[in-house]
Amino acid sequence: MEYRRVGDSGLVVSELAFGTATFGGVGEFFGAWGATDVTEARRLIDICRDAGVTLLDTADVYSQGRSEEVLGAAIRGRRDDFVLSTKAALPMSDRPDDVGVSRSRLLRVVDDALRRLGTDHIDLFSLHGFDASTPVDEVLATLDSLVAAGKIRYTGVSNFSGWQVMQSLAHADRDRRPRHIAHQVYYSLVGRDYEWELMPLGAAEGVGAIVWSPLGWGRLTGKITAGQPIPPGSRLHTTADAGPPVDDDLLHEVIDTLTDIAAETGRTVPQIALNWLLRRPTVSSVIVGARTEAQLLDNLGAVGWELDAEQIRRLDHVSAVEAPYPYFPYRRQEGFARLSPPMV
Template sequence: MNYRLLGRTGVRVSPLCMGTMTFGDSADEAESAKMFARCREVGINFFDCANGYAGGRSEIILGKLIADCRDEVVITSKSGFPQSDGVNDKGSSRRHLQLQVEKSLKRLNTDRIDVYFIHRFDPDTPIEAVVRTLDDLVQQGKILYPAISNWAAWQIMKALGVAAYQGLARAEVLQPMYSLVKRQAEVEILPLAQAEGLGVIPYSPLGGGLLTGKYTTTQKAEDGRLVQNKMYSIRYGDAYNYQVAEAFTQYAADKGYTPATLAVAWVMSNPAVTAAIVGARSVAQLESSLAALDVPMTPEWRAEISALSATPPPATDRSEEAK
C-alpha cells in the first residue's frame, strides 16, 4: 500500500477510504465487520463516518470494529444535517457541534475523532463562529483536525482566512462530491486544496452507482440508490449523465476492467486527491473498488477517460482561456 500524506497534517492514509454509511443500514453488523476486516487486510487505515449515518448505528458499529486497533486507524465523523425534528438539532452552532461531538465520541467509543467535518454549510451561523468552535474542540482534544464538506470554494477560503488571522486551528481536509459525471470540484475546490495544502477525500466516485455499468441510456436497474433514493435520482437524473455512463461502461469493457474499478481509479489519480471514499453493501461489492488500488493509471490514460465527459468551464467562465 502506498500511503499518502493527508494535506499538511503529517498523517499518512491509504489512497482508499472506506465509507461506512451502509454500516447498520444496507449492511448488517456481521457484513460490516467482514468489509472492515477485508479493508484492513489490504492495508486500508482510513474510515469515514457521520453522526447521521443509519441513525447513529454506523458510528456504533465502527466503534466496535476499531476497538482493538484504534491507534492504527484514522477515523472521521461529521455533523450539520438535521438529526431530529428538534428546532436546534441541526446546523453548525456552538451548541449543536459540541453536543454532536460528544454523542459521536460515545458511539464511536473513542476519546478523539481524528478528522471532524462540518457536513454542509450553515447559512445561519457565521463562518467565524464555526471556526472558533472547531478550534475549541481541538483545544479540548475531542477532535484533532477540523474539516469541511459540501462548502463552496469561497466559503472554504473565508474559513481558512479567519483561522489564519485569528491564529485558530484551520480546516485541513475537504470532502467534495467528485466523479466522472460530477466534476465541478475541478473548477475551484481542487485547485484551492493544492494551493493551500489541504487533504481531499471525495465521496461518490461511482456517481451514486451510475458508473457501475448497471445503467445505460435505455436501461435502468430495478433497484439501487438511483432508483430508490429521491436525492440521488435528482442529483444524477440528467440524461447527459447516463450518456457518459454508457460510454464509460463500454470504455471500461474495452480496457478489460469493471466500470466501478476504473471509476474509482480515475478519481484516485487526480493529483489533488488524497483518498477516494468507497462504500459497499457487501464484501463482494467492495472488491471492485479495492481493485482500483492495482490499476496502473497514467496521466495520459486519465486524460483519455476524462474526455468521455465534459470538462467544466473555468471559474471566470472564459472558456477561451482554458488550457
C-alpha cells in the same frame, strides 16, 4: 495501497477510504443504502484492513447515529489501526436546536459521536455543510477548544462553496486557529464541477479532497447501460432525486467509454472510474462503500495499477462539460488560459 497526506497537514491516510453510510439501515433514505449490522461490518472492515485501508468515514446523520454505533462496535479492540472520520451539522431531529454547528450543538454532537464510536478522539471531524446562521468565528473557536481538549485531531468541511472555505481559512489564519485540512466533496467522471473552483483552491491553500460518491451516486457501477431501466435492487430507485443530477447523454457516453477501457484492461467499470479519480490533483483519498464483500473487493481492485495516457485522455474528453461563468473563459480562450491555466 498508497498512503497520502491530507492537504498540507501531517495526517496520513490510505488512498481509498471505506464509507459506512450503509451501516445501520435506519430510516427510508439510509435504509435504501444498506443495513449492515455489526457482524457484517466487522467482516468488511477485516477486508479493508487486509487491503491496507486505514481511513474509515461516517457521519452522525447516517442512520440517525446507528452507523457510528455499528462502526465503533466493529473496530472495538483495534481502534488504533484506523483513522476515524465523522461529520456533523445536518439535523438529527425536528428540534430547532438540533441542526447546525453552534457552540452548544458542536460540543454536544462531538461528545455523542465519541460515545457512539467508542473512542476518546476523532482523527478528522468535518462540518457536514455550511451553517449560515452561526458566525464562523464561533465555529472555529469551538473547534479550537475541542482540538485543545484532545477530542478532535484535525478538522475539515464538506459540501462548502469556495468562498465558504476561504472565509473559514482566512479567519483561522487571522486568529491563529487550526485550519481545515480536508474538503469532503462530490467528484466523479459524471460530476467534475469540483475542478472549476474547489480544486485550485485546495491546491493553493493546502486543503486535500476526500471524495464522496466517486461512482456518480451509483451510476458507474457497471450495472447501468443505455436504453435499459435501472436494475432491480439499485438504491437509485429510491435515492436518485436526492443525489447530484446527471445528464443522460453524458452518462451513457461515459459508461460506453468505461466499458471499452474495462475490456481493454481486464478491469471492471468501477475500477476504471476510481483509478481515474485517484490520479487527479489534490485528491487525498476516495471513499468507497459496499453492501457486500464482492462489491468491496471489486472497489479495492482499483489500486496498484494505472491507466495509460491515452485511456486517461479518452476519459477526460468524454466526461468534459462546459464550465459556467466565470470559469469558461479560462478553459476556452487562450489569453485567459495563459493568465491562469486550468489544473486539468
